[in-house]
Amino acid sequence: MNEHIHSGEHTEGSECHIDPGSRKSHHSDKVKDNLASRLNRIEGQIRGVRGMIEKDAYCDDVLNQIAAIQSALNSVGKILLEGHMRSCVVERLGEGDNEVIDELLKTIGKLMK
Template identity: 75%
Template sequence: MDEFVAGAHQDCCTNEGERKSHHSDKMKSNLISRLNRIEGQIRGVKGLIEKDTYCDDVLNQIAAIQSALNSVGKLLLEGHMKSCVIERIQAGDQEVIEELLVTVNKLMK
């Protein structure tokens, strides 16, 4: 996860009052590729349902999609923690901890 090296980016969390991320081009490309594959998998599941495919086969495809989405979430969370969260804590913003805990709880449901 070298894309999130401290000091290698601009102020991550705010830009004229708007919160934004600052992923490297490599990371963006990786995330977009993963999401494109997931999108294709979802279309595939839709096709399986339209073809009345055996339920267990469809459920296994859904499990694969969930796993792929979890992987994307883990990458984003790691980058967020290594960049925005650290920067905001260093700037004295302790609210980021509560925000992070809420997000992690949502991811773990």
């Protein structure tokens, strides 16, 4: 199974496990570290935007930082979506669970808002 580390790069390590009543994803430590690092940077960017607003920064500069944050969040979403499709979705389809397609389409719809 592959995991998306950086745009265009793939390595081993992401799996989803479906237990009755609860679903969990089990990512490798490398993927978790990558996602945590990205989210920490995003968190810092958000704090930076708050500071810019408090200091009455030029609106266009703030909007450009918000666009960068949205792009960074989209990247995190793409990594998770790819891992989900390559593991959970494939696994559930293999088990004959076609409801996963509706679930996936609903999730993609939310991501593309």
